[in-house]
Amino acid sequence: MKQNSKAVAFVAGLVGFAFALSLVVAPATTSAQTVSELTALIAQLQAQIAALSGSGVSTGHTFTMDLTVGSTGAEVTALQQFLSSKGFLTMPAGTSMGYFGQLTKSALAAWQSANGIAPAVGFFGPATRAKVNSMGGNPGNPGNPGNPGNPGTGLHGGAGDVTVTSRSSGTTDQVMEGDSNTKVLGFDVKPTGSDVAITSVKVEFEHTDSDASASDRLNHYADSVSVMMGNKVIGSADVSDFTKDGNVYSRSIPVTGAVARDGDTARFYVAVSAVNNLDSSDISTDWEVGLGNIRFNDATGAILTDSHDGVTSNSGDIVQTFTFEDLSSAGNVKLTVSEDDQSVNDAHTVQVDDTSDTNDVPVLSFAVKAKDTDISVNSMTFTVTSSGAGVTEVANGFRLMMDGDEVGTVTLDKDCDGGNDGFASSTDAAVCVTVDNLDDDNVTINSGDTQNFELQADINDIGGAFGNGDSLSVSLDPSASTIGSTQDIDAEDANGDAVTDLTGTATGGATAFASTGIMVHVVSAPTPTILGNVDTTSTDDQGQFIMDFDVTAFEDPAWIQLTAGSSSDAATSDYGAAFIVENASTGNPVASGTTTAILTRLSGGTTDSNNTYKINDGETARFRLTAYYDPSATGIYRVQMKQVGFAASAVAATTAQSLTPDTDYESGSIQVQN
Numbered sequence: 001m002k003q004n005s006k007a008v009a010f011v012a013g014l015v016g017f018a019f020a021l022s023l024v025v026a027p028a029t030t031s032a033q034t035v036s037e038l039t040a041l042i043a044q045l046q047a048q049i050a051a052l053s054g055s056g057v058s059t060g061h062t063f064t065m066d067l068t069v070g071s072t073g074a075e076v077t078a079l080q081q082f083l084s085s086k087g088f089l090t091m092p093a094g095t096s097m098g099y100f101g102q103l104t105k106s107a108l109a110a111w112q113s114a115n116g117i118a119p120a121v122g123f124f125g126p127a128t129r130a131k132v133n134s135m136g137g138n139p140g141n142p143g144n145p146g147n148p149g150n151p152g153t154g155l156h157g158g159a160g161d162v163t164v165t166s167r168s169s170g171t172t173d174q175v176m177e178g179d180s181n182t183k184v185l186g187f188d189v190k191p192t193g194s195d196v197a198i199t200s201v202k203v204e205f206e207h208t209d210s211d212a213s214a215s216d217r218l219n220h221y222a223d224s225v226s227v228m229m230g231n232k233v234i235g236s237a238d239v240s241d242f243t244k245d246g247n248v249y250s251r252s253i254p255v256t257g258a259v260a261r262d263g264d265t266a267r268f269y270v271a272v273s274a275v276n277n278l279d280s281s282d283i284s285t286d287w288e289v290g291l292g293n294i295r296f297n298d299a300t301g302a303i304l305t306d307s308h309d310g311v312t313s314n315s316g317d318i319v320q321t322f323t324f325e326d327l328s329s330a331g332n333v334k335l336t337v338s339e340d341d342q343s344v345n346d347a348h349t350v351q352v353d354d355t356s357d358t359n360d361v362p363v364l365s366f367a368v369k370a371k372d373t374d375i376s377v378n379s380m381t382f383t384v385t386s387s388g389a390g391v392t393e394v395a396n397g398f399r400l401m402m403d404g405d406e407v408g409t410v411t412l413d414k415d416c417d418g419g420n421d422g423f424a425s426s427t428d429a430a431v432c433v434t435v436d437n438l439d440d441d442n443v444t445i446n447s448g449d450t451q452n453f454e455l456q457a458d459i460n461d462i463g464g465a466f467g468n469g470d471s472l473s474v475s476l477d478p479s480a481s482t483i484g485s486t487q488d489i490d491a492e493d494a495n496g497d498a499v500t501d502l503t504g505t506a507t508g509g510a511t512a513f514a515s516t517g518i519m520v521h522v523v524s525a526p527t528p529t530i531l532g533n534v535d536t537t538s539t540d541d542q543g544q545f546i547m548d549f550d551v552t553a554f555e556d557p558a559w560i561q562l563t564a565g566s567s568s569d570a571a572t573s574d575y576g577a578a579f580i581v582e583n584a585s586t587g588n589p590v591a592s593g594t595t596t597a598i599l600t601r602l603s604g605g606t607t608d609s610n611n612t613y614k615i616n617d618g619e620t621a622r623f624r625l626t627a628y629y630d631p632s633a634t635g636i637y638r639v640q641m642k643q644v645g646f647a648a649s650a651v652a653a654t655t656a657q658s659l660t661p662d663t664d665y666e667s668g669s670i671q672v673q674n
Helices: 005-024 035-052 074-085 102-114 126-134
Strands: 157-167 174-176 182-194 196-207 222-229 232-238 243-245 248-254 266-274 286-297 303-307 319-325 334-339 348-351 358-371 375-387 395-402 405-407 409-413 430-436 450-459 471-476 489-492 502-504 511-514 517-524 529-531 542-554 558-561 564-566 577-583 594-603 606-608 612-615 620-630 635-646 655-658 670-672
Touching: 074 102, 157 286, 157 303, 174 182, 174 266, 182 196, 182 286, 182 319, 182 635, 196 222, 196 232, 196 266, 222 248, 232 248, 248 286, 266 286, 334 489, 348 358, 358 375, 358 471, 358 511, 375 395, 395 409, 395 430, 517 635, 517 655, 529 670, 542 558, 542 612, 542 635, 542 670, 558 635, 564 594, 564 620, 577 594, 577 620, 612 620, 620 635
Parallel strands: 174 319, 334 502, 348 511, 564 577
Antiparallel strands: 157 182, 182 266, 196 248, 196 286, 222 232, 222 266, 243 248, 286 303, 286 319, 334 358, 358 450, 375 430, 375 471, 375 489, 395 405, 395 450, 409 430, 471 511, 517 542, 529 542, 542 620, 558 612, 577 635, 594 620, 606 612, 635 655, 635 670
16 A cells, blocks of 8 residues: 655654654653653554554554553553443443453453454453554543443443343334334343343344245345334344345344333334335235344443344244235225323322312323324224222213314223113223214324324212222223224225224223322332341341332321331231332242341331321321341342331221332342352
8 A cells, every 4th residue: 555655754754753852851850761651652652643644543542551450540441441432341330440350351351252362361461452552542432431332321230130021012013115113023121130231132034924926035125124212213224234044134233322220121122114115926925023132231341142032933932923015005004003101001099089070080191193194083992991899980981182172972881792881880890982973073193193192081089889099991902803893993094995904002001099098109229239147047148128219198197107028919908018029030929038127217207106107198208118038049039019008097007008010119139149
């Protein structure tokens, strides 16, 4: 390769200037520079010169010395930042850089192995130093070097793991020609023991249709594949970048900004963007999409993999079948239902009255999207179930809201056979609620638009069979046939033809009702800790689990007794806080081992007799549950708070307030030795 003569002359001049400068600038009163210091200075100048001369080396930090466990200083900090920027090192929250410990050694060994440096033992010597310097050294990380994939966001916890399960809600089994980011596969990721940062997701596709005339080439159907966290695209890849093995196409798609918090469930999807011109022989043929593996980092910096079966000839554990459709063969129409406002759909408690109705209570929030044509909706049918009392003992009416206006006419069918049974009180715990005559209110969704809806209920006053804690749950599944042979949504396209391409679901959690009682909200659940050699009967370790939570009283004062305890199913109202211990690997409660617990008040409320605290109407008090568990077998365990007990006075019987959703009241997980 020829070099520009002016650039060479400039570089030569710069070297001479740097050498002369090193001889002149040092004051006579200072001691002479050591050989190693001059070597470091020359190496830095050479790196800068190389960048100016077009050798491709970055002007970032240039490493000049060997580093190993016990080393300290700026060179160590620069190395840690380099490993963080490459995704091999995640410093625990609150940890300072500048010390070369076992965590840095492990991260360096992993980087060496990935970059073909042997032996990959975590020693930063000449070979590794030359490789790093050739890559530009440490390019710097203006965000949080402890979590480079998510600037400014740290990972908390210790050694972590994830549980990955299939999710059908929110996906579709048809991808329309020309559509972008259509969700075809869903999965939930729930970390235990640590926050995790997802770094890549491996996806597999296989053409499984027996039609010999249809193409097996994925690029004849789709342009790109995306990974989404909720509705946000966090990574994508062109179909041309997938690897083909037989009829199976696979690709590990790097993702960014995908942090799942310890104990929480994060929703992920695989989405495809279809080509604009499907061949007629390729329309409506079956494809399988499957999850291969997920790569992630935990708070210790470990790089971990959760593996799955991919498509594996239609038997993968997280796999779904879908087809590509063009506009004409799909009847120029597609209607998709999805969940909307999760504050409505998640399980929660609503305060109601004990002397008069409470109207306009949202029980399901959902969205409907029209594709390829305008769609006029004639009716929708919802499945409503109840717990504790019959549906009509809880509610005396429903209404469907669109853009703040009531639309349609509501009828209730107790046996879902297409009749109109009215709202007379009954013990039926599962009914169908149909909203007809929507076309009279011009419920039309324009092509490509999404319309938001909310089903509301008028709740009876508490009394009779309807008591505190009774609940309603609502779902909308447009592909179901709950009313005879009629689908849950009756709609027409712009030509007046019936819409048959209906996909998606919307399901609400249990909405509980109470006229007096408490609202409970978890404040924090710090990472569990191990207490060693504290068991009075053995030298076994114990796990310590802490959960802080707020209790707010409404309508009447509430008394909380400072007691805590557990059972295999927490079916007790004898405690201020009742919990279960779960095997985090199976999700099942454990009945063996030794469990103790205490409940303390942190703030709010006033002390009363019988070891209770009084919380006045509208007041909030904060409590801390501290549970200890000594298992009968070594395993990974967590604590889940199930109930908070409250009473109407310091001496009254305790009422148990069940806590939902369960995942909001789980601690982190930890391995406890027996």
